Amino acid sequence: MSAADWTPAWLWLAVIASGLYHGINPGMGWPLAVSAGLMQRTPRALLGALGPLAIGHLLAMLLVILPFAMLIALVEWQRPIRIAASLLVIAFGIYRLVDRRHPRALARIPPTQLGLWSFTVAIAHGAALMLLPIYLGLCREADADRGHEAAGALINANFTMALLVSVVHAGAMILAGGCLAWLVYRYLGLKFVSRSWFNLDTVWAASLVLVGAVALVLAS
Amino acid sequence: MTMRPDPTFHASPKLAMEAPAENFAYTVLLSPDHSRPDALAVIDVKRGSPTYSKIVHTVTMPNTGDEFHHFGWNACSSALSPLAGHAFLERRYLIIPGMRSSRIYIIDTKPDPTQAKIHKIIEPEEVFKKTGYSRPHTIHCGPEGIYVSTLGGGGKDGTDGPPGIFIMDCETFEVLGRWEIDRGSQTKHYDFWWNLPRDYMVSSEWALPPQFENGIVPEDLLSNKYGHRLHFWDLRARRNVQTIDLGANHQMALEVRPAHDPVREYGFVGVVVDTTNLEGSIWTWWREGGKFHIEKTATIPPEPAPKDKLPPLLQGFGAVPPLVTDIDLSMDDRFLYVSCWGTGEMRQYDVSDPRKPKLAGSVRIGGIVSRAPHPNGQAFAGGPQMVEISRDGKRVYWTNSLYSTWDDQFYPQGIPGAEVMAIAGPNGGLELAKDFWVGLPDGYRAHQIRLDGGDCSTDSFCYPSV
Numbered sequence: 001m002s003a004a005d006w007t008p009a010w011l012w013l014a015v016i017a018s019g020l021y022h023g024i025n026p027g028m029g030w031p032l033a034v035s036a037g038l039m040q041r042t043p044r045a046l047l048g049a050l051g052p053l054a055i056g057h058l059l060a061m062l063l064v065i066l067p068f069a070m071l072i073a074l075v076e077w078q079r080p081i082r083i084a085a086s087l088l089v090i091a092f093g094i095y096r097l098v099d100r101r102h103p104r105a106l107a108r109i110p111p112t113q114l115g116l117w118s119f120t121v122a123i124a125h126g127a128a129l130m131l132l133p134i135y136l137g138l139c140r141e142a143d144a145d146r147g148h149e150a151a152g153a154l155i156n157a158n159f160t161m162a163l164l165v166s167v168v169h170a171g172a173m174i175l176a177g178g179c180l181a182w183l184v185y186r187y188l189g190l191k192f193v194s195r196s197w198f199n200l201d202t203v204w205a206a207s208l209v210l211v212g213a214v215a216l217v218l219a220s
Numbered sequence: 221m222t223m224r225p226d227p228t229f230h231a232s233p234k235l236a237m238e239a240p241a242e243n244f245a246y247t248v249l250l251s252p253d254h255s256r257p258d259a260l261a262v263i264d265v266k267r268g269s270p271t272y273s274k275i276v277h278t279v280t281m282p283n284t285g286d287e288f289h290h291f292g293w294n295a296c297s298s299a300l301s302p303l304a305g306h307a308f309l310e311r312r313y314l315i316i317p318g319m320r321s322s323r324i325y326i327i328d329t330k331p332d333p334t335q336a337k338i339h340k341i342i343e344p345e346e347v348f349k350k351t352g353y354s355r356p357h358t359i360h361c362g363p364e365g366i367y368v369s370t371l372g373g374g375g376k377d378g379t380d381g382p383p384g385i386f387i388m389d390c391e392t393f394e395v396l397g398r399w400e401i402d403r404g405s406q407t408k409h410y411d412f413w414w415n416l417p418r419d420y421m422v423s424s425e426w427a428l429p430p431q432f433e434n435g436i437v438p439e440d441l442l443s444n445k446y447g448h449r450l451h452f453w454d455l456r457a458r459r460n461v462q463t464i465d466l467g468a469n470h471q472m473a474l475e476v477r478p479a480h481d482p483v484r485e486y487g488f489v490g491v492v493v494d495t496t497n498l499e500g501s502i503w504t505w506w507r508e509g510g511k512f513h514i515e516k517t518a519t520i521p522p523e524p525a526p527k528d529k530l531p532p533l534l535q536g537f538g539a540v541p542p543l544v545t546d547i548d549l550s551m552d553d554r555f556l557y558v559s560c561w562g563t564g565e566m567r568q569y570d571v572s573d574p575r576k577p578k579l580a581g582s583v584r585i586g587g588i589v590s591r592a593p594h595p596n597g598q599a600f601a602g603g604p605q606m607v608e609i610s611r612d613g614k615r616v617y618w619t620n621s622l623y624s625t626w627d628d629q630f631y632p633q634g635i636p637g638a639e640v641m642a643i644a645g646p647n648g649g650l651e652l653a654k655d656f657w658v659g660l661p662d663g664y665r666a667h668q669i670r671l672d673g674g675d676c677s678t679d680s681f682c683y684p685s686v
Contacts, residue, residue, distance in 0.1 A: 031302030038684050039417055039483060057536035091398050101391075107363040109457040110419050111303055190683050194300055199223045201649045 010142045014134045015165050020056070020174025022127055025179070025204070026197050029053045029118050030177035030184075032111075034193070037185045046185055048177075049114055052172035056118025057127070061166035064128035064136050065175035072139055073151050081218035082136050086212045089133055092126045093208030099199060126208055133215030135165045225307035227298045232553045233480040234685035236297060236611050242671040244333040245608075246314060246616060247639055248288035249278075249664040252624040256562060256663060257281045258288045260316060262333045263469045263639065263658055264284075265617075265671075272493060273641075273656045277334040279327055279464075282341075286318025287624060290606075290668045292359030294326075294366060294390050298416060301363060306429055309390060313339060314489035314670065315355035315366060320378045320433065322347050324368075324395050333672055335609075350395045351386040354378045355429060358411050362680065363456070369412050371429060383409040394643040408447040414455055416682050418482060421453040422505065422512075424473045424489055435492035435625040438533060444468035444495055450476075450505065462512050466503065469496045470516075473503075477549040477556070477677070479574070483684040489620040490528045496521035500544035502558060504575050518577045518601040520544065523576045525589040527605055529610030533629050540588045541555060543630075546606050547620055550613040552685075555580065555644065561603040561622055562630065564590050566604030566642065568616075568650045585640065586620060588630060589644050595654045599636050602627065602635035608669040609644075609676040616642045616650065633644050637666040 037046030295309035322344035355372035366388040372378025374445040385399040410426035425447020452462040478487030486506035502518040521540040543562035549577035558567040564587020569577035586603040602620035637660030
């Protein structure tokens, strides 16, 4: 097999890895599941909290990716769209590096609205943007196999891919976050919450810039 | 911005109790006649230290007439909220409002408490302009930043509009604006606190500025015109959802102390005086079926006294009211400490059953008539007032002044500032520590105490103690 054949596998790995990365980040919500389990004194509440957290994250992914699923059906515009998407991700990463303030609006979301919280946090921190270049890469690989099909079929294929990428990513995210929440709830104890919490702001912003830059190189 | 959460932030009250003991007690000093600037004293409370129970550093302000009273931290354990998603603040700055001047001082306590210094001063005009409130008072750090309660509205005497709460940024200390969206029938303010995961706030009422700034107004008190209601708020929606009237004779509902463990949906409030019988009282509020309820759960009777031993204000009554001016709840929510500033008593109630407080300990010191001395022989003027409990619940600190102009009415012979400490037994019982006596500089009185690393009236928690 040539190196090119491995590309989709690497991209899928990136979808899963970014999911795991988001999942273990306390900022994406696993401590909320611990809190739910402890406040309601039942592990079922912990599991119950994972549902809305996963759905919120999934919807945030789809909101960002779906418009691009339609756009890249315009085959002759694919390259500029890829470049624009990469630049968007890089720009957002740089913005997060420069502006370290956290959006105050997030503090207004009540603790009962876990799904809304998860969605808003993923959008505000650019979690979905991080997935965008990977998604676009996968679309290109798929399209290369198929050749030039009708635009309608292409959009369908792109939509399916968008759904698949988002579900796999959100699945990996909630698996990692859920496991960590369970470990803390059952074995590690609450001390782990403050002990394990590292400031990922810089790493996170740098990840965005990195993902965007790699995509930019591949697109041009 | 730090790489790790501040080591003094704790996920649960239990973890806070297990943390290392306090080394320093910050205490605000006020110059009651405004002849000198108010100050912040840093007191060594580390047992065995050569400067134990002594002031080791003083930050003197550049203005006079501020009137320091309560103060608080820029950040506390509430920063570990799973909703905040960002725990990288430092417990570093003390926010000290001048309740007469409306000026706010930000004091930097790093790199060491003994080098504390002024970091920023927010002038009164900024508070007036951005909030329409005046006379800032209680400080809490929470989901939207620093919450500051105020006692006055706009205008010279603070009666142009109701007082309320405003928000400050917890890093830049910029005044951001009013907190309330819908205040309901709330027109007076004093203390407030909350249950973060349950998303509610409770606030209390003292009085409007003309009722306290120049002294207590006896006619207003006897006609029940001081505050006597509690307000319950939807914290994130910033709406008043319920108001409960304790009955007009229950004058001045002051300190609000919710259980620290967020699983427990109850708390306490102290009422200074019942105008029908001079009793002080403790009330327990709780949430059940989505509604808040409250009942009087403990009363403290007045003590008869001969007229010639009473200040003019009380001579007509022939008795000393206990005057419940401060209460504080231990971190494990087991003991409630109640200051009886009039009779000179610090009471300790076992509140394991929150609606049936049981008297578990008591210390007599000071008092309008009894004037009980400290066990070390020193005279203690005034009575037990602002009380603060160590995180582990073993040490209870308090000072002796209430409020400049009120001190003069109840204790006309004056109140030299003092700070003492009592040792609490593991199953109740309270005894003054003979070796802890902080003599404060002449001409100064002392008010609230804050312990380094957090204490029982600053930190709010987002996870239960399990």
